[in-house]
Amino acid sequence: MSMPETFRALFLEEGGERPVPKIGEVPRSVLPEGDVLIRVSHSTINYKDAMMVKGVGYRIKDFPFVPGIDLAGTVEESDSPAFRPGDQVVLNGYGAGEQFAGGYAAFARAKAEWLVPVPDGWTARDTMAVGTAGMTAMLSILELEKGGIAPDAGTILVTGASGGLGSMAIAMLAALGYRVEASTGRLEEEAYLTSLGAAGVIPRAELEGGAERPLMARRWAGxxxxxGGTTLSTVISxxxxxxxxxxxxxxGGNTFTASLIPFFLRGVRLIGIEGGHGPIAERRTAWNRIPQALSRERLERITTDAVLGDLPALxxxxxxxxxxxxxAIDVTA
Ligand SMILES: NC(=O)c1ccc[n+]([C@@H]2O[C@H](COP(=O)([O-])OP(=O)(O)OC[C@H]3O[C@@H](n4cnc5c(N)ncnc54)[C@H](OP(=O)(O)O)[C@@H]3O)[C@@H](O)[C@H]2O)c1
Incomplete structure (x- = not known):
C-alpha cells in the first residue's frame, strides 16, 4: 500500500467547550471504508466547513476528526473497475467532512459510486474553486431549465450574490444567456457582481423585509x-x-412564512435543491455542464487560493x- 502510516491533515482535537483545529499528522485509521483511495491535492471551504473548523453546530464523537466536505485529487488505489490509479476525481459531500474524514488531509477514502471524474481540461484545483457551492448553483440552473425557464423567460434573481453559490450562479446564468439581477448586502461589490455578468444589483435590505402583500409586482421569472428567510417570502410574492x-x-434564515396565493394564482414553483447527498447521476450532469457555462476568466475572478494553515482564520x-x-485550498502546501 502506497499510503504511509500517518499523513498531514487539518484535524479537530477534543477541546474544552469546543473541538480545536490543529495541523499535524493523523493515522491512516481515521479514513473510512471505501473502494477508492485518493491522494488529495485540493479542497475548499463552504459554510458548513467553517462551522466544523470552529467547532460550531456539530457533535463529533471520534477524534481526531478531519473536516472538508469537498475534495479532489488523484486515485492512488482502486478496487472498483470504474476508476484506475492516476484518474483525477472529485468528491462533493455524501458525508465527507461531516460523518467521516473529509478533504483537509493528504489522503481520503470514498465509495466509487460517489466520485465524479475531473472534467477534461480542468484541474483538481479548478473543481475545488467550484466546490459544492458551484455544483449546487448548477443543480439550481438545471431545475430552472426543467421548469421551462429559458433565457427569454425574463430576469433571474440571485440572492446572497457575493457568496460562493451566488457568484457561481451569476457567472453561469449570464454565460447561458440569462439576464441576471444580483441581491447583496455588500453594495461595495457591485463592480465585482457586474463583472460576473449581473445586469443589475439590488440591495439586500430591499428584499429582507418580507412580502408586503401576497401578490406584489412581478419582477422575476426565476x-x-x-x-431563505424573509427574503424568500418577498421573492415568492x-x-x-x-x-x-x-x-x-x-x-438569512432557515424558516419563512408565505401566502399560498402566489402558488395558486401565479403557479409559482418552489424547488428544494439538495447539494449534499443527491443522486450521483444528477451531479454528473451538473459537472458535465459546468465547464460549458463557466469561462476560465470568470472562474479566476471568483476564486482566491489558500493553504491548509489558512483555514482557521478563513x-x-x-x-x-x-x-x-x-x-480553493491547496492541501499539499
Ligand atoms: N442546498 C445545498 O445543498 C447547499 C449547498 C451549498 C450551500 N448551501 C447553502 O447556501 C448558502 C450559501 O452558501 P455559500 O457557499 O455561497 O456561502 P457564503 O459564501 O458564505 O455566502 C453566503 C452569502 O449570503 C449572504 N448573507 C450572509 N448572511 C446573510 C444574512 N444574514 N442575510 C441575508 N444574506 C446573507 C452574503 O451575500 P451578500 O454579501 O452578497 O449579501 C453571503 O456572501 C448557505 O446557507 C449554505 O449553507 C446549500
Whole structure:
C-alpha cells in the first residue's frame, strides 16, 4: 500500500467547550471504508466547513476528526473497475467532512459510486474553486431549465450574490444567456457582481423585509435563492406567472412564512435543491455542464487560493460573511 502510516491533515482535537483545529499528522485509521483511495491535492471551504473548523453546530464523537466536505485529487488505489490509479476525481459531500474524514488531509477514502471524474481540461484545483457551492448553483440552473425557464423567460434573481453559490450562479446564468439581477448586502461589490455578468444589483435590505402583500409586482421569472428567510417570502410574492425558485441556501434564515396565493394564482414553483447527498447521476450532469457555462476568466475572478494553515482564520471570515466568491485550498502546501 502506497499510503504511509500517518499523513498531514487539518484535524479537530477534543477541546474544552469546543473541538480545536490543529495541523499535524493523523493515522491512516481515521479514513473510512471505501473502494477508492485518493491522494488529495485540493479542497475548499463552504459554510458548513467553517462551522466544523470552529467547532460550531456539530457533535463529533471520534477524534481526531478531519473536516472538508469537498475534495479532489488523484486515485492512488482502486478496487472498483470504474476508476484506475492516476484518474483525477472529485468528491462533493455524501458525508465527507461531516460523518467521516473529509478533504483537509493528504489522503481520503470514498465509495466509487460517489466520485465524479475531473472534467477534461480542468484541474483538481479548478473543481475545488467550484466546490459544492458551484455544483449546487448548477443543480439550481438545471431545475430552472426543467421548469421551462429559458433565457427569454425574463430576469433571474440571485440572492446572497457575493457568496460562493451566488457568484457561481451569476457567472453561469449570464454565460447561458440569462439576464441576471444580483441581491447583496455588500453594495461595495457591485463592480465585482457586474463583472460576473449581473445586469443589475439590488440591495439586500430591499428584499429582507418580507412580502408586503401576497401578490406584489412581478419582477422575476426565476430565482436562485441562497438566503431563505424573509427574503424568500418577498421573492415568492414577486415572481412572474409560472416562476421557479431554486431554494438552495439559508444564509438569512432557515424558516419563512408565505401566502399560498402566489402558488395558486401565479403557479409559482418552489424547488428544494439538495447539494449534499443527491443522486450521483444528477451531479454528473451538473459537472458535465459546468465547464460549458463557466469561462476560465470568470472562474479566476471568483476564486482566491489558500493553504491548509489558512483555514482557521478563513473560517472566521466565512462565518462573518466577509469572504467573497470561492476559496480553493491547496492541501499539499
Ligand atoms: N442546498 C445545498 O445543498 C447547499 C449547498 C451549498 C450551500 N448551501 C447553502 O447556501 C448558502 C450559501 O452558501 P455559500 O457557499 O455561497 O456561502 P457564503 O459564501 O458564505 O455566502 C453566503 C452569502 O449570503 C449572504 N448573507 C450572509 N448572511 C446573510 C444574512 N444574514 N442575510 C441575508 N444574506 C446573507 C452574503 O451575500 P451578500 O454579501 O452578497 O449579501 C453571503 O456572501 C448557505 O446557507 C449554505 O449553507 C446549500
Amino acid at each position: 430565482c436562485i435563492d441562497a438566503v 414577486s415572481l412572474d406567472e409560472r416562476g421557479v425558485i431554486a431554494s438552495c441556501g439559508l444564509a 473560517a472566521d471570515e466565512v462565518l462573518a460573511g466577509r469572504v467573497r466568491g470561492r476559496v
